[in-house]
Amino acid sequence: MTSTSPVPAAPDLAEGRRLLHEMLRLRRFEERCVELYSAARIRGFMHLYIGEEAVAVGAMASLRADDAAVTTYREHGHALAKGLSARSIMAEMFGRVEGCSRGHGGSMHLFDAERRFYGGNAIVAGGLPLAVGLALGDKLRGLDRVTACYFGEGAMAEGAFHESMNLAALWSLPVVFLCENNLYAMGTALTRSESQTDLALKAAAYEVTSWAVDGMDVLACRAASRRAVDIARAGGGPCFVEYRTYRFRAHSMYDPELYRSKEEVERWKQRDPIDALDRRLTEAGYLADGERAQMETEIAGEIDDAVAYAEEGTQEPVEDLTRYVLRRASS
Amino acid sequence: MTSTSPVPAAPDLAEGRRLLHEMLRLRRFEERCVELYSAARIRGFMHLYIGEEAVAVGAMASLRADDAAVTTYREHGHALAKGLSARSIMAEMFGRVEGCSRGHGGSMHLFDAERRFYGGNAIVAGGLPLAVGLALGDKLRGLDRVTACYFGEGAMAEGAFHESMNLAALWSLPVVFLCENNLYAMGTALTRSESQTDLALKAAAYEVTSWAVDGMDVLACRAASRRAVDIARAGGGPCFVEYRTYRFRAHSMYDPELYRSKEEVERWKQRDPIDALDRRLTEAGYLADGERAQMETEIAGEIDDAVAYAEEGTQEPVEDLTRYVLRRASS
Amino acid sequence: MTAPAPGPTTTTFRQAYREALRDALRRDELAFLMGEDVGMYGGCFGVSTGLLEEFGPERVRDTPLSEAGFVGAGIGAALNGMHPIVEVMTVNFSLLALDQIMNNAASMLHMSGGQFNVPLVIRMTTGAGRQLAAQHSHSLEGWFGHIPGIRVLAPGTLEDARGMLWTALQDPDPVLIFENGRLYGTEGELAPDAGPVEIDHAAVRRAGTDLTLITYGGSLPRALEAAELLLADGISAEVVDLRTLRPLDTTTILASVSRTHRAVVVDEAWRTGSLSAEVSARIMEGAFYELDAPVARVCGAEVPIPYAQHLEQAALPQPEDIALAARELVQDHG
C-alpha cells in the first residue's frame, strides 16, 4: 500500500494520438450538448465532464471490453470512452427509443448491457455497492474480469463509500475505485467536506492499495489505471486511485459558481489535458501539421451524425409507459 | 495523532476502591438481570456487559456530571456508571412507569434527561450522528461540555460511523468516540468484519486523535478516557479510543455461541477486570480483609431494593398509550 | 395621518421560502440552517442564496455529502436545545437519512418516556416534472405521513411557503416540510406582512358544490386548474388543500365531502400505497353514507419516473386527468 504517485509510465506516444482523438471527441461532444441544452433539445440535469477527459480516457484504455464500468451522473465521457456510440448517447438525451436507455434515463442514466456499462448513478456514492457486487459476481464465478467504479471526491464522505471499500477489501474483490477529485462537490470544496484531504491516505485505511495521480495527464492516468487494473485482475484485491483533476464548467447547467474564482478556473485551464497532450505530441513530432484539424473534422462529422440521428429518433409510445417496470408480468 | 497506547497512568489506588465497588455493582446487577430474565420478569432483547465493566466505569469516571453520554443496547453498565439509579433501570426492565424511560424502552433504551444520558440506541451506529449533534450544540452555544459516544467495534463497518467521524473531525467537535472492541459483533469476529483491524489506525484516517488501551484494566481505561475528554474539552476536537475488551456472556439471551470456543472465553475470563483490580488493590494493601465482602453486601442490598422497587412499580394505563408521541397535541 | 398599508408584492415560492428562513434566523437565535450546499453555493435550488453572507458559516452551515450524518447531527443538536433547520437537498436523498428520522427523531420522545423531545425542522424538495428521471423524481412525503412522532407539512400556496417554517420551528416536535420543486419559480402575490400560519388544518382553497378535489403541494395548482376546466362543463368543484399531511385534518375532509358527496383525491406519488389511499380510506370510514359515488384517485403512474418529457408527463396527474375523473364521477354516478 502506498499513497504516493507511481513512477510515471514511459510516455507511449504512439498511442498518444488515439488518446488525443478520444479526449477531443469527449470535449466536442459535450460542447455540442451545451448548445443543445440551450436550445432545449436536451433537458433535465446535465453535468459536463469538460476538463476531466484525461481520467475517463486514460482509465478506460486499461480495461478489457468485458470489464464492467459503474459511473455517476457526470458520465458522458465514460460512456463514450467505454464504447457507447455518440448516436446512442445523444438519442438518449433527446429522450428517444434509440437512446442507450430508450430515453428513460437521460443524461444522468446511460446504460449499455453489451458493453457492461452499468450506468449513470445519480445518487452520490450509490454506485459503489453495485460495483462491489459486480466484482463479487465475477469472483464467485471465477471470471478474471474487473469492475471499474468512478465517483467524485464528494462521494467519499458518504457512508456507502466506507461500506463499499471495506467489503471490497475484506473480500479481496477485483474492483478498481477511481476517484475523480475535481476539488468540488457542487459548491463544497474538498477542504470543507473531508477532515482528511489526502484521499489516497483515506482509502489506505481500508488496507486498499491506493495512490494519487495527475488527472490532467492522460498518459499518467492510463498508467495508473493499468497498474490498478492489473493488480485487481491478478487477484490482488481492490485498488483506489485518486485522479487530481478539475471541472472547467459549472457543476450542472444551473450553477452560478459563487464558490470559486474565475482566476482559479483560469489557472486550471492552463493545464487543459487536451492542450497538454497536443503540445507533447507535437513537440515529439508525433502530430504533424493538419492532423489535429483532421481529427476535429472527423469528430464534428460524428457528432453531426449523432445529432441528426437523435433528431430523427422515435418516441416511446405512451402505452408502453409501464412496460419495463417488471420483466415478468403477473399472471 | 497516534495509534499506540498512552503511557499508563500512575495507578491511583486511592480511587481504586470506588472503581472496584462500581464494577462489582455493574456485575451483580446484571447477574440478577439474568435470573430475572429466566423468571420472565424481564423480556425482549437483553445484552449483558459482563466482562466489559472496566470500560464504562473507567470512562464515566472522567466525565463531568453535565457531560453527555450516548450508548447502545448494551448499556446497563453505562447507565449505572452515569448515575442512573439501579431502581430506575430495574423498573424500566420491568416495564414500569417508575422506569427511567417509563417502561417504554426496556433494556435497550435507557434514558435520563437529568443526567444527560441520551440512550440506549438499538440501531448499530445509530447513536453516533446524535453524539455529533449534541457536541455541535455545545460548541454553537459556547459550552465546555463533552459528549461521550460508546459503540462496539462492529459499528465501525456502518456508514454512520464514517459520516460521524468525518463531521466531528471536520467541525472539530467536543465528542469522544469510545469503541468497545469486544472482538465480536454478534457472531462475527473482527477479522471477518473489518479489512483494517487496527481500529485506532482506521479512526486516525479521519485526522482524529486515536489510540488503543487495555479494556480489562480500569485504571488504564480511566486514564485514556481522561486524556481524550481533556483534549475534547480543551477544543482539540474529537478523540477516538479503542478499548480492547471481551464479553464473557452470549451476545444476547438467545445466542448459542457457535462462533467462539469455550477455551477462548476462559482465557479472557482469566483477565476479569474486577479480579484484576481486586488483586492489585489487595497486593498494594488498599483492600483489607472483609472489605470486598462488605461491598458485596452493600451492593446486594441495593439490588434487592431495586428489584423490590421494580416489582412494586405501576403500569402505564393503556389509555396513555399514545400520550407521548408528540409533545404538542394538534388543535 | 397614517401611511396607506403597502399592497401585496409579487414574489415566488423560492423567495417566500428564503424570506421565511431569513426571518427565522433573525428572530430565533437558537435556529441555524444546515445541509449540503446551503451556504457557498446558495442552495441547490437557490432558496438560501444570500443567507451565508448575512448570517455567517456557523448559522448557515454547509455539510459534506452525508445525509445520515448531518440529519442525525440535527437531531442531536435539537436534543441539546438548539433549533436546527436541516435541509436535505431532495426527498430522493432522504432515504439515506430515514433511519435517523424514524428511529431517532420520531421515536425519541415516546421511547424515552416523554423526556426527550426533538425540536427539529427538516426541509426538502419533492416531486417530479422536471425531467430528472428515476432517481431524482420521487414524491415520498406520503411515506413520511406514516410515521408517528413527526409532523409533515406540504406548502401549496405562497402564504404557506412563507408562513409554515416559523410555526414548525416553534413546535417542540420534529416537523418535515416538503417543498415541491416545480413550484419554486411560480409567481404570485403575497402580503408584505405575511407571517406565520397555523399548521393544524386543511384549507378549502375554492368552494364548490358538486364534488371535492382533495390534494396538496405541487398538485394544488393542477387541481385548481381542473376546477376551472370543470366549471366550463357546469361542474362546481371544491378544492381542499391538505397542507398538513400528518396528522391529517380528517374533519375538514369529511365536512367537504359531506357537502359535495363526491371526491377525487389527487396525488402525484405512485398510486399504490400513496397518501391518496389513506384519504380515500378515511372518507370510507367517516363519510360512507354521504357518498353518492366511490371516491376516485388520480395519481402518479406506477413506474420509476422516465426522463423523456412525454413519458414523464404521462406518468403525472394533469389537470385534464383530474377533470376527466371528476366528470366521470359526476356523470356516471349521477
Added chain:
Amino acid sequence: MTAPAPGPTTTTFRQAYREALRDALRRDELAFLMGEDVGMYGGCFGVSTGLLEEFGPERVRDTPLSEAGFVGAGIGAALNGMHPIVEVMTVNFSLLALDQIMNNAASMLHMSGGQFNVPLVIRMTTGAGRQLAAQHSHSLEGWFGHIPGIRVLAPGTLEDARGMLWTALQDPDPVLIFENGRLYGTEGELAPDAGPVEIDHAAVRRAGTDLTLITYGGSLPRALEAAELLLADGISAEVVDLRTLRPLDTTTILASVSRTHRAVVVDEAWRTGSLSAEVSARIMEGAFYELDAPVARVCGAEVPIPYAQHLEQAALPQPEDIALAARELVQDHG
C-alpha cells in the same frame, strides 16, 4: 407395491424457511445467501443454522454490519448473473438499505430501458409483539408495497414459508420476502413434498358469507382466530390472505367482498398510510356498490412500539379487536 405416501410432518416456520434455503442452495448453483450472521452465528433467529456447514462460506456469506453496502452488493451480483438471497436481519435495518432498494434494484430495469433486470431476493424479519421496543418492532412491508419495480411477499402459512423462496428466486425481478418474527416458532403440519408455490394470487384461507377479513403474514393467525370467535356469535367470516403485497391481487379481494358485502382489513402496521388503506381504497374503487357497510380497518396504534408488554399488546391488533370490528360492521350496519 408402492410405499404409502409419507404423511405430513410437524414443522415450524423457522424450519420451513430453512428447508427452502437449503433447497435453493442445492438446486440453483447461482444462488448464495448473504447477510449479517447468517453463517457462523446460525442466523439471528436461527433460520440459517447448519447451512454454513453444508454449503461453505462462499455460498453462506457473513457480512459486516453495512446494510447499504451488502444489499447494494447483492444488486450488483444479481446484475452480474448471480441469484443472491440477501438477508437483512430485520426490516428495521432495511431503512439503511432503502436507497439501494428503491433507486437501484427497483429502478434499474426501467431506467436502463429494459436492459438490466435484477434477479435478487431480499429476505427480512418483520413485525412487533416480542417486547423489542420502538426501534426493533417495525412493520414496514406496506411501505415496500409502494415501490414499482419490485415484488413483495409475506408468507402467512407454512406452505408459503416453504414455497415462496424458490419461486421468488426464479423471478427475473427483485423480490422481497417479509418473514413475521412472531411466527418463526409456530408449529404446524407440512406435506413432506411441499415445494414451490405461485406468488401471484391472494388465497381464501377460510370461506365465509357474512364478511371478509383481509390480512397477511403475522396477522393471518389472528384473523383466523377472530373468525372462530365470530362463529360463536353466528357470524360467518371469510378470511383472505393477501400473500403477495405487491402487486396486490385485487381480483380476489373484490370477488370476496362482492360475496360478503362487508370487509375488515387487518394490518399490524401503524394505521395511517399502511397497506390497509390501499386495500380499503381499492374496495372503494372496485366494489363500492357491493358494500353494505364501510370497510373497516383494525391496525397498529400510531405509536413507536413500547416495551411494556401490556402497552405493546394494546398497540397491536388482537383477535378480540378484529372480532369486535367485525361484529360492529354486521350489527350496526345490518
